[in-house]
Amino acid sequence: MAEKILQINFRFNVPRAEYEQAAHSLADEFANLEGLRWKIWLMNEKESEAGGIYVFDDEASLGAFLAGPLAAKVTSHPAISDMSVKQFENMADVTEITRGPIHITTPHTT
Numbered sequence: 001m002a003e004k005i006l007q008i009n010f011r012f013n014v015p016r017a018e019y020e021q022a023a024h025s026l027a028d029e030f031a032n033l034e035g036l037r038w039k040i041w042l043m044n045e046k047e048s049e050a051g052g053i054y055v056f057d058d059e060a061s062l063g064a065f066l067a068g069p070l071a072a073k074v075t076s077h078p079a080i081s082d083m084s085v086k087q088f089e090n091m092a093d094v095t096e097i098t099r100g101p102i103h104i105t106t107p108h109t110t
Helices: 016-031 059-067 069-075 092-097
Strands: 004-012 036-044 049-056 080-089
Touching (some): 004 059, 016 036, 016 069, 059 069
Antiparallel strands (some): 004 049, 036 049
8 A cells, every 4th residue: 555644834823722722623533534544743832833744545545635624724724824735655664664653554444
């Protein structure tokens, strides 16, 4: 399977507690995304930067997320600016050596 990795980083302009509350309100929507294996939520409070690392089953799942309503909801939020969206492929052989959790499956995968 050709899993795809998405890295999103952005600046936020609200207190951390308010950002975390917004993140918690979206967590179930992310958990139910078709084709999303997992997401790691990132926080650098000192720099007012946050983001996520996502692993999708394939390019189609990643593309559907980026074109879908959840991504639109996040990217249009007024507390977010300077967004960076990058897509990567997994280097599976060396990732396995370093115990990367790429092959973790979700109920969405068969």
